Amino acid sequence: MTRKQRRLYFVLLGMLALGAAVALVLTAISDSLVYFYSPTDIVSQRIPEGRRMRVGGLVEADSVKKDGKTVTFKVTDITNALNVTYAGILPDLFREGQGVVVEGRMEKDGLFHAAEVLAKHDENYMPKEVADALKKSGQWNDGKKK
Amino acid sequence: MIAEIGHFALVLALCVALVQAVVPLMGANRGWASWMAVAGPASSLQFLFIAVAFGALTNAYVTSDFSVMNVAQNSHTEKPMLYKVAGVWGNHEGSLLLWITILALFGFAVTLFGRNLPPGLKSRALSVQAMISVGFLAFILLTSNPFARLEPPPMDGNGLNPMLQDPGLAFHPPMLYLGYVGFSMAFSFAIAALLEGRVDAAWARWVRPWTLAAWIFLTGGIILGSWWAYYTLGWGGWWYWDPVENASFMPWLAGTALLHSAVVVEKRDALKSWTILLAIVAFGFSLLGTFLVRSGVLTSVHAFATDPARGVFVLLLLCLAVGGSFTLYAMRAPAMKMGGLFSPISREGALLLNNVLMATGAATVLLGTLYPLIADALNLGKVSVGPPFFNAVFLPLMAPMVVVMAVGPMMAWKRGDLAGVLGRLKFAAAIALGGAMLVWFLQGGSAGPWWTGIGFALALWLGLGTLLDLAERIRLFQAPGEALGRAARLPRSSWGMVLAHLGVAVFIVGLTASSAWTTERIQSQKIGETVTVGGFGITLTGVHEVPGPNYTASRASFDISKDGSVIDVMQPEKRTYRMPPRPTTTAAIRSGLLGDLYVVIGDADPKGGYVTRLYFNPCIPWLWAGGALLVIGGLISLGDRRHRIGAPAQAATRRVAA
Numbered sequence: 001m002t003r004k005q006r007r008l009y010f011v012l013l014g015m016l017a018l019g020a021a022v023a024l025v026l027t028a029i030s031d032s033l034v035y036f037y038s039p040t041d042i043v044s045q046r047i048p049e050g051r052r053m054r055v056g057g058l059v060e061a062d063s064v065k066k067d068g069k070t071v072t073f074k075v076t077d078i079t080n081a082l083n084v085t086y087a088g089i090l091p092d093l094f095r096e097g098q099g100v101v102v103e104g105r106m107e108k109d110g111l112f113h114a115a116e117v118l119a120k121h122d123e124n125y126m127p128k129e130v131a132d133a134l135k136k137s138g139q140w141n142d143g144k145k146k
Numbered sequence: 147m148i149a150e151i152g153h154f155a156l157v158l159a160l161c162v163a164l165v166q167a168v169v170p171l172m173g174a175n176r177g178w179a180s181w182m183a184v185a186g187p188a189s190s191l192q193f194l195f196i197a198v199a200f201g202a203l204t205n206a207y208v209t210s211d212f213s214v215m216n217v218a219q220n221s222h223t224e225k226p227m228l229y230k231v232a233g234v235w236g237n238h239e240g241s242l243l244l245w246i247t248i249l250a251l252f253g254f255a256v257t258l259f260g261r262n263l264p265p266g267l268k269s270r271a272l273s274v275q276a277m278i279s280v281g282f283l284a285f286i287l288l289t290s291n292p293f294a295r296l297e298p299p300p301m302d303g304n305g306l307n308p309m310l311q312d313p314g315l316a317f318h319p320p321m322l323y324l325g326y327v328g329f330s331m332a333f334s335f336a337i338a339a340l341l342e343g344r345v346d347a348a349w350a351r352w353v354r355p356w357t358l359a360a361w362i363f364l365t366g367g368i369i370l371g372s373w374w375a376y377y378t379l380g381w382g383g384w385w386y387w388d389p390v391e392n393a394s395f396m397p398w399l400a401g402t403a404l405l406h407s408a409v410v411v412e413k414r415d416a417l418k419s420w421t422i423l424l425a426i427v428a429f430g431f432s433l434l435g436t437f438l439v440r441s442g443v444l445t446s447v448h449a450f451a452t453d454p455a456r457g458v459f460v461l462l463l464l465c466l467a468v469g470g471s472f473t474l475y476a477m478r479a480p481a482m483k484m485g486g487l488f489s490p491i492s493r494e495g496a497l498l499l500n501n502v503l504m505a506t507g508a509a510t511v512l513l514g515t516l517y518p519l520i521a522d523a524l525n526l527g528k529v530s531v532g533p534p535f536f537n538a539v540f541l542p543l544m545a546p547m548v549v550v551m552a553v554g555p556m557m558a559w560k561r562g563d564l565a566g567v568l569g570r571l572k573f574a575a576a577i578a579l580g581g582a583m584l585v586w587f588l589q590g591g592s593a594g595p596w597w598t599g600i601g602f603a604l605a606l607w608l609g610l611g612t613l614l615d616l617a618e619r620i621r622l623f624q625a626p627g628e629a630l631g632r633a634a635r636l637p638r639s640s641w642g643m644v645l646a647h648l649g650v651a652v653f654i655v656g657l658t659a660s661s662a663w664t665t666e667r668i669q670s671q672k673i674g675e676t677v678t679v680g681g682f683g684i685t686l687t688g689v690h691e692v693p694g695p696n697y698t699a700s701r702a703s704f705d706i707s708k709d710g711s712v713i714d715v716m717q718p719e720k721r722t723y724r725m726p727p728r729p730t731t732t733a734a735i736r737s738g739l740l741g742d743l744y745v746v747i748g749d750a751d752p753k754g755g756y757v758t759r760l761y762f763n764p765c766i767p768w769l770w771a772g773g774a775l776l777v778i779g780g781l782i783s784l785g786d787r788r789h790r791i792g793a794p795a796q797a798a799t800r801r802v803a804a
Contacts, residue, residue, distance in 0.1 A: 009490050013499065017506040021543060025510060028538035029517075029531075036528035054530055066749070068670040069757050088668045089380065089748035089759050092309075092729045103530075132528070 034103060039075055039082040042106070049106050052115075055082055056101040064096055072111075075102060086114040093119040099131075149214050152202025153293040159195035159250070160283040162188055166276035170269035174341075182265050185272035186257040192279065193254035200234075200247045203292050207234050213299035216240065216292045222305035222725045224696040232316040233306045238440065238456070239292035241319060245436070246282045248320075248327040249275070252356075256331070263352065270338035271331075278330055281463045289456045305725035308697070314374035322367030322394060326432040328360020329401055333429035336422045337471055340478040345422060350412035353425070355784060357408060361401045362780035368394050369773030380731040380746045382666065382761040384769065387536040389444035392515040393435035399508035400428035403501045410494050414559060416487075417498065419479040424501070426475060430468040431508070437464050444518060492562040496554030503547040510539045548604045548654065551647055552611025556618070570618070574610035578603040594662055601658025609651035616644045642783025646776050653772025659741075659765035672755040676707075680762025682743055683707040684716075689747070689756060697723040699732075702747040702756065706736065718747045742766045 036054045037047065047053070060081055063074035071090060074081040084102050094100060094117060104114035166188035173181025203216070207230050212218040220237040221230060229236075235244040253275045260268050286292070335353050339345045371394070376384040385391060404424040410417045438444055441457020488494040514531045521529050552574065556567045568575075582599035589598055617623060619640060620632040667679050676685040685705040692701045699719040706714040718734040736743040741764035748757035 006487060010498075013490075013502050017502045017543075021506045021510050021539070024539040024542055025513065028535050032532065032534035032538060033517075033529045034532055036530060066751060066757075068751055068753065068755075069668050089731075089746060089757055092380075092731055103532075 036101075038077045039080045040077055042082055042112075043080045047106055049108060052103065052105055054101055054103045055084075055112060056099070057082070059094065059096050059098055059100050061096045075100060075112075082112050083110070084112045084114050086117055088117075090117055091119040095119075148202050148205050149211065149293040149295065152199040152206075153291065155195040155198040155202065156283060156287055156293075159192050159199065160280065160287060162192045162195060163276045163279040163283055166192060167273050167280055169273075171273035171341075174266045174269045174273075179265065182269035185269040189250070189253040189257045189272050189275070192276070193250040196247050196250040199293075200243055203240060203243060204231060204234050206293075207231065210303065211299075212301075212303050213295055213297070214292075215294045215296040218296050218300050218303045220306055221303040222696070223302055224725065225306060225311070226695050228313065228316060229306055229311050233310075235319050236306055236310045236315055239286070239290045241323075242282065242286050242290055242440075243292050244320065245323055245327060246279065246286060248323050249279055249282065249330060252327060252331050253279070260352075264348075266342060267335070267338050267349070267352075270341050271334040274334040274337045275330060278334075278467065281466070285456075285459050285463065289459055302725070305696075305723070308721065308723040308726070308728050308730045309378065311696075311723070311730075312374065312378055314370065314378070318367060318370045318374055321363050321370060325360050325362075325364025325367050325401075326394075326397060326435060328356065328363055329397060329425075329429040329432050331356035331360065332401075332404060332425040333471070336425035337474065339422060340471075340474050343478060343481055345411065345418040345482060347412050347415055350408045350421070351788070354405070354408045354412065357401060357405055357425075357428075358780055358784050361398070361405055362777055362784065364394070364398050364401060365773065365780065366777045368398060369770065369777070372773075373770060376766070377733055377735055378731075380733050380759070382664065382733075382744050382759075382763055384660075384766070387514070387531075387533045389515050390439050392511050393431075393438045396508050396511055396515070397428050397431040397435060399504050399511070400424055400431050403504040403508075404428050406497045406504075407501050410497050414488060414494055416494060417501075419475075419482045420501070422479065422482075423475060424505075426468070426471045427505075427508075430464070430471075431512075433460070433464040433467055437461050438515070444515070488559070489561045491557070491564045493554055493557045493559050495562070496550050496557055499550050500547055500554065503543055503550075507540055507543045507547075510543065511536065514539070545600065545604060548608050548650070551650065552608050552615075555612070555615045555643060555647070571607075571611055571614065574607055574614060577610055578606040581606045589663070598658055598662045601654055601662075605651045605654040605658070608654070609648060612644055612647040612651065637788070638786040639783045639788065642779040642781075642786070644779070645782060646779030649772045649775025649779060651772075652768050652775060656765045656768030656770075656772060660763050660769065663764045665762045667760045669758060670751040670753065670755040671758045675755070677758070677760055679760045680741065680743065680764075681708065682762070683710075684743075684745065684760055686756065686758065687715075689750075692719070694721060696725065697721040697730075700747070702758075704734070704745055706743065716743070716745050718745045720747055720749075737767050739767065740764060 034052055034054055036056060037045075039055060039057050041047070042055060055075055057075040057077045060074035060076040063072075063081075065072050070085060070087050072083065072085045073096075075084055076082070084104075086102070086104075098119065101118040102112065102114040103116045103118065104112055107113050166185060170182050170185035170188070173179070173184065203214075205211075206214045206217045207221055208227070210217065210221060210223045210230070212221075216237060216239050220240075221233050225233065233240075235241045253272060256263070256268065256272060256275070263271075332353050335349065335356070339349055368391075371391075372384040375386075376382075404421065407417050407421045407424055411421050437457060437460040440460055443457060514535050517531050518529055521527060552571065553564075553567055556570065557564070582603035585602045586599045619636060620629045622629045665680055667677055669677060671677060671686045673686055673688060676683050678684070683706070685707065687703045687705050689700055689702045692699045699721040701717050701719045704716045704718075705712045706716055714736060716734040716736055719732040720729060721732060722729045731746060734745045736745075741762055744761040744763055746759040748759065750756055
């Protein structure tokens with residue numbers, strides 16, 4: 001095998017792998033991207049029911065209600081609030097007034113059914129999306145940032 | 147006072163690193179031996195100073211010196227001693243200090259073990275190593291001084307995030323950093339080789355053990371991290387394709403590829419510029435990982451102590467290091483002569499295929515990890531890329547690689563006999579196929595996911611293929627009497643390869659079974675109520691308050707019964723720490739060969755029960771066993787005579803001296 005042939009082999013192999021990767025990425029990305037919205041986005045835009053998405057904001061004070069394994073609470077960006085229902089154990093750092101990201105779907109009952117509730121390991125830490133959402137609604141207090 | 151000594155030692159280390167970055171490099175370019183000789187003592191001195199600084203910070207933590215701001219913010223007198231020591235790196239500043247300490251340790255190791263290195267290569271590599279040091283020392287001193295004082299000192303500290311108060315903190319970050327930073331060795335040697343314009347088998351022999359050592363630590367660190375997340379986060383999962391996880395996985399992929407391509411450089415003098423590129427990429431990924439983890443630009447469940455402003459500095463270092471080395475690579479790599487020729491059907495060919503797939507896999511993980519940043523920058527909306535993307539893209543790329551993994555080791559170098567190898571593997575193929583059908587039948591056909599059969603077939607194929615390869619190497623079937631002796635004489639690197647590949651097979655079993663057949667029950671359970679999960683009856687018998695060293699726990703007791711008789715008691719806890727006042731969850735796990743029973747206790751329900759989360763996670767221990775096999779394989783391979791750095795030459799000089 002000459003050098004030229006080998007180079008051709010390298011190039012073909014690389015192209016093949018890259019081609020496969022591109023094909024896989026293109027088929028996967030449209031279905032698996034999860035968009036992030038603020039509660040205001042959800043209220044003001046028509047968001048399709050049944051699509052998986054993330055919503056971030058603060059857990060509204062006095063909104064957490066537990067009934068058996070089901071928990072309902074409101075996620076707010078101060079301007080608007082979204083009713084969320086979740087079945088399961090909330091993360092340890094889930095607290096009223098703290099930042100939270102919920103992932104799930106809007107259902108016909110008008111509630112956001114969360115499949116996952118993400119609160120952070122670190123309580124000083126505000127998810128970037130939540131900070132941006134709060135900034136957008138003009139409620140961000142810069143003094144909170146270190 | 148001791149804190150000031152630590153600070154001062156860091157400044158001195160920076161000065162030494164500056165000298166080490168410039169003088170030996172110039173000496174190597176001009177051929178001045180005395181200038182080159184500066185590299186060794188400088189790296190020892192640099193390590194000494196940084197070790198002093200690290201010792202000073204550790205001292206501040208152990209003695210709870212709250213006049214040091216870092217200690218006041220992250221420690222507490224009540225904290226157990228283990229977490230006082232491990233707490234040194236449980237925060238931004240301290241973890242960077244650990245990073246730089248390990249970097250200096252590796253530089254020192256070159257000086258210690260590298261007496262037989264060609265002086266030009268050694269001095270250039272140590273200079274490159276020092277340049278990285280300069281960057282990170284400047285970062286620490288300018289933005290993240292761990293020795294900053296607090297006036298007046300508080301009575302007590304803020305305490306360590308309770309999530310981190312786990313023995314995992316003592317092992318996971320140092321191991322991970324030993325892996326990340328260990329790739330700096332391959333990087334420095336790669337840059338030195340580019341500067342010299344020469345890459346040969348001797349170079350590869352030097353780089354392999356360092357890369358292998360880094361890879362062992364990184365593998366161990368990732369597995370430990372997954373295990374820690376598994377038992378501490380309380381959702382029963384161990385891998386989430388989270389940005390922080392990906393940040394450690396990308397260097398692992400590049401490092402694994404590098405490990406394999408360096409073999410080709412050493413044995414066959416081929417794939418040189420590709421190997422150099424991988425060395426640069428592996429360390430580039432390590433720096434990227436440091437940036438992603440430290441800056442918090444991506445939302446992660448594992449993000450601790452992040453600071454976007456200081457993250458920019460790491461980004462700058464990353465751009466300098468990667469940009470500079472790629473430029474150098476573009477200038478110098480074309481001049482590198484290609485060595486041994488080989489046919490695509492050969493062991494080199496198989497290793498190359500493995501490399502291409504690994505690299506492509508790493509590229510897709512990179513794309514998925516950074517896509518949210520790209521989309522945000524291009525105003526495409528805020529998105530997150532989660533497990534569905536990675537599972538759909540990465541796993542299909544790895545499947546053919548696993549197929550090749552069984553074939554490659556059985557092929558000859560240079561020109562292999564594919565038909566012959568496949569012929570020898572036909573039993574493995576038959577059993578893999580049979581196994582896949584059995585699994586399909588056992589899970590009730592399409593009642594389970596469609597890919598379980600593929601997963602088990604791949605694991606069986608790889609496991610049996612690897613064992614068959616071992617059997618052939620020791621001629622188990624031809625001459626069974628001599629097989630044991632042959633096994634003992636087999637090079638350790640071959641044993642390492644066999645164990646590591648078996649580890650991958652075992653891991654695939656755990657991965658497939660745990661992703662496909664996990665059962666989860668969430669309910670409000672009253673005292674005395676029984677729930678059945680995975681064939682076990684789980685009865686909540688009571689919840690009691692139990693005091694801990696710096697927390698109080700509400701500990702639940704569950705009776706575990708099988709076929710009507712109680713076989714075990716499991717006690718998960720929900721702890722509330724005093725400082726900082728925060729709850730954590732401690733799951734109770736009962737491990738078995740077939741799977742884990744995983745029990746989490748939640749809050750009390752107003753109607754008189756407790757919310758409980760009960761899982762049966764099949765084959766989870768196989769994941770840890772697979773990871774352990776990878777690490778053990780790596781360690782055994784590291785013990786190979788040919789990997790012992792400069793061993794033959796040193797033994798020769800000793801004999802002469804004697």
